[in-house]
Amino acid sequence: TPMIYRHLGRSGLQVSLFSLGSWVTFHNQIDASGVREMMAAARDAGVNFFDNAEVYANGQSERLMGEALAQLKWHRLDYVVSSKFFWGLDAGTAEKPRINGRNTLNRKYLMQAVDGSLQRLKLDFIDLIYCHRPDPHTPIEETVWAMHNIIEQGKALYWGTSEWSADEIRAAYDIAQQHHLHKPVMEQPQYHLFHRSRVEREYARLYDDMGLGLTTWSPLASGLLTGKYRHGAPAGSRGAMQSVSFLRDGLLDADRNAAVQRFETIAQQLGCSVAQLALAWVAHYPRVSSVILGASKLSQLEENLGALGVLPKLTPEVLSQMDAISAPLAA
Numbered sequence: 189t190p191m192i193y194r195h196l197g198r199s200g201l202q203v204s205l206f207s208l209g210s211w212v213t214f215h216n217q218i219d220a221s222g223v224r225e226m227m228a229a230a231r232d233a234g235v236n237f238f239d240n241a242e243v244y245a246n247g248q249s250e251r252l253m254g255e256a257l258a259q260l261k262w263h264r265l266d267y268v269v270s271s272k273f274f275w276g277l278d279a280g281t282a283e284k285p286r287i288n289g290r291n292t293l294n295r296k297y298l299m300q301a302v303d304g305s306l307q308r309l310k311l312d313f314i315d316l317i318y319c320h321r322p323d324p325h326t327p328i329e330e331t332v333w334a335m336h337n338i339i340e341q342g343k344a345l346y347w348g349t350s351e352w353s354a355d356e357i358r359a360a361y362d363i364a365q366q367h368h369l370h371k372p373v374m375e376q377p378q379y380h381l382f383h384r385s386r387v388e389r390e391y392a393r394l395y396d397d398m399g400l401g402l403t404t405w406s407p408l409a410s411g412l413l414t415g416k417y418r419h420g421a422p423a424g425s426r427g428a429m430q431s432v433s434f435l436r437d438g439l440l441d442a443d444r445n446a447a448v449q450r451f452e453t454i455a456q457q458l459g460c461s462v463a464q465l466a467l468a469w470v471a472h473y474p475r476v477s478s479v480i481l482g483a484s485k486l487s488q489l490e491e492n493l494g495a496l497g498v499l500p501k502l503t504p505e506v507l508s509q510m511d512a513i514s515a516p517l518a519a
């Protein structure tokens with residue numbers, strides 16, 4: 189099935205409906221050659237957006253993506269790379285925190301952080317930069333000016349937010365509008381069958397008011413929506429990893445796993461896997477610009493990109509069956 193491209197909100201930039209992210213996987217589960225191979229397979233399938241962040245594997249994820257891009261030598265118009273800033277790199281310890289480089293969106297941190305990412309990614313500019321979380325201790329005006337200045341310096345093209353509240357996003361937009369600065373273009377929220385209200389309700393007015401685009405994360409709820417956690421966390425799966433043990437309770441939740449089994453029945457009727465059904469459901473939402481996929485193996489990426497072929501099968505009847513299962517459990 190050919191890739192579909194959507195505009196990133198009201199911007200002129202087009203991103204593939206399915207994109208590839210690197211959280212948890214790059215460096216921790218996939219080495220340099222695996223990363224190159226996975227990015228090449230994604231690109232062959234029409235993926236043009238690759239998501240990253242400063243904090244992923246403490247900089248190693250950006251390094252691996254940068255190495256792969258240098259070797260793959262794609263035309264610079266054929267790919268969009270993102271990074272995100274907030275937690276900081278080598279952010280010190282609990283006793284000796286690097287106070288101006290940790291959990292912040294202050295101007296000093298942001299200006300320095302983007303330079304570090306450019307070096308690790310080996311790029312002249314980053315297409316999309318995100319404020320990875322809101323920072324209640326920095327005036328939004330300071331952050332908006334810093335993002336604007338980074339773009340003016342030619343180090344990034346578009347900026348946006350990740351997991352900001354609708355009020356915070358609107359405040360940033362209004363400040364940018366008032367001072368004729370580059371406006372936030374996109375938000376990166378969690379969105380999947382068990383996590384819906386922010387995208388479907390909280391942000392509802394922002395889509396038309398400011399042309400907000402969405403690049404959404406964890407479409408499979410970290411793998412829960414593949415059905416693999418029904419009998420506990422399989423060895424080698426994300427649910428068995430110590431470094432992300434905070435995910436375990438959610439992945440092993442009995443009610444959610446029972447719901448996944450019900451989605452599986454629908455998937456069987458449509459002739460697809462439950463993962464493909466769950467991914468197509470996210471992609472179906474018209475406000476979603478790109479669904480960021482995660483994969484620890486090439487075979488997972490291949491299966492997940494097959495969700496494109498499931499999109500036409502999401503009839504109003506199928507969607508309402510899915511809604512009946514999802515709505516009572518979704519946050």
Ligand code: NDP
Nearest residue numbers: 209210211239405406407408409410411425426482483484
């Ligand atoms: P998913 O919810 O899709 O989870 C991906 C993981 O599920 C894989 O790494 C793999 O883990 C498992 N999996 C995926 N497909 C299959 C399959 N077909 N069969 C079996 N297992 C499968 O997405 P992520 O949570 O990885 O998020 C995607 C991207 O979103 C990230 O890479 C990142 O770029 C972005 N993100 C952004 C955040 C933000 O705050 N802005 C937060 C989180 C993610 P395993 O094999 O190890 O079990």
